Amino acid sequence: MTGELVLITGGTGLIGIKTLHTALKAGYSVRAAVRSQEKANAVLATPTVKALNPGDKLTFVIVPNILAENAYDEAVKGVKYILHIASPVIKGEGFTPDQYETHLIEPAIKGTTSILNAAYKTPGIKRLVITSSEVAIVPWADFIANEVDTVFDDTYEIPFPVGPYSHPFEAYSASKVRALVATKDFIKEKKPEWDVINIMPSFVIGDNEMITDPKLISDGTVSAAFAQVLGGDSGWGAVPSTSIHVADIARLHVDALDPKIEGNQSFLAVSEGERGTRWEEAIEIVNRNFPEAVKKGVLPNNGTASTKRTKIDSSRTEKVFGFKFQSYEEQVKSVVKQYLTLVGEPIA
Template sequence: MAGDLVLITGGTGLIGIKIIQLALKAGYSVRAAVRSQAKADAVLATPTVKAINPGPKLTFVIVPDILADNAYDEAVKGVKYVIHTASPVIKGEGFTPDQYETELIAPALKGTTAILTAAYKTSGIKRIVITSSEVAIIPWEEFIAKEVDTVFDDTYKIPFPAGPYSHQFEAYSASKVRALKATEDFVKEKKPEWDIINIMPSFVVGDNEMVTDPKLVSDGTVSAAFAQILGGDSGWGAVPSTSVHVEDVARLHVEALNPKIEGNQNFLAVSEGARGTRWEEAIDIVNRNYPKAVKKGILPNNGVASTKRTKVDASRTEKAFRFKFQSYEAQVKSVVEQYLGLIGEEAA
């Protein structure tokens, strides 16, 4: 219920900062786990948090190393809910094969088990919401490498894919599979007093108030849509036809705290229904909505993107949460408008 204290991990990430903002707007008290005081200050400096002016309803706990033993033991004390979104993501130049296990898989697994173990040792927690991923339940080859007619939904399950991994994204996918399996095993073995909901986003696209340098706007999964607008190539190759607005992902996390949503479920977060996202359509979206910026060369809008068809059905999520995912056009526009704002240009 509104007013209850919720611990949010990973609050300085693309999804996490939106969760903090929406949780505060919904009336929750928030304790954000961050790696340093500088990260806490950055959260407080975001325009939305400043506008909310949360005062004592937003506090912070410093967790410098999520791989440390008992990392979250203090952080969970006194909270009613936990939203765990802290996990490694692929950014910039990414990781080399010798880093896959240490930088992607181990942190994802240890971070998840650490929050579960800490919650198990305390009392009063009612629900834990975890940021998983669609790749936790979709086989790597069928997701990224080959087109199949299978329509994946949130009941799909796959075994942990053992290495070696051919690509850092394959290792990232393995990290999500392994974390999900560890979560399911924990609940089955320990039978905790709380339940779990896994939110499984696709490629997350949207504005990020933690980013204040326009050069960093097109980072992570956002680049799949935005790199082409800046005249480049995301480096992802043909991207699966699944995307979701970051605001919708955050909304799912916060609304999943409502006990009316039955626990111990997985919910996919994928927009555009059966048709899916066509990444290259960002060029047309920008031409139609920001012609002045394109004409001036501020948005070159002549880069390259391609789409690999992947069928994912998230209709059960929309039905359970009673809202429709925002379109790819809305996703693109939110990033473009943030970028234009950061460089001091009008969104026209």
């Protein structure tokens, strides 16, 4: 199995770059779909890629517009597996209501159906692994607002969400539900020779080698944990109590290529069991593990965060894949270590 060619889309994002590194370490050859040569150069410049020195085991294909018709048709030729990680995300500036459909929902569905159609036209592919999300199967209101006693697991299904949407994150959630539905419908209708596994992360926290500017360390979901360490507020409000280490998500994507894992399944990825993450605990974690950086003021560690209880059980994923997810403490520590390295401070 190892040595075979894997196409990775979205390989320059938080999950993507860690998955690319993990696939190379596992012995796969990787073809990364990137938007430009500049992005390819940035991947090659990451410390892990430099250390691995993969040579021709890492190649690139330029896909400037993933929403174009037949965008991935050339990219999939000759590959055995596809890790489809590329998808719209909510950036710091957010989106206006009139952009929800065009900037979040349509691209998520189009990107997914595009890679499915490209694979369908290409012989020899064995499996697709798609990055979905916990919000694809957890109702929006229960995830972000209501505190219910329901323990959600990967057998849970929710109705097709219909707008208008009250918040960009609600629209993002709808995009994940609709992309998942589109995938299931495709499999049911086309009956391809390959199968699909959906990986459903929670808030992904961890180091990101594509970030070289310490001012950008708290980008995206990482801010839920790390903004408070830098003395600020994540801007998320009370965050659902669900997180996962980026390294665990990368491992799930790569391990899911193993034929021993039965296909056409979805797997949730949330650490800390039903108790989940308590976001404000990052302050104590940093005080205990990096006291000198706090004392010097490199890590102000005096910001605020709050947690909204959301019960999710992903124990089946840990059982099927045979490893336990890393704790919130390890998630926070990985980001702090990267930050200290970027600002030239010792890690102690």
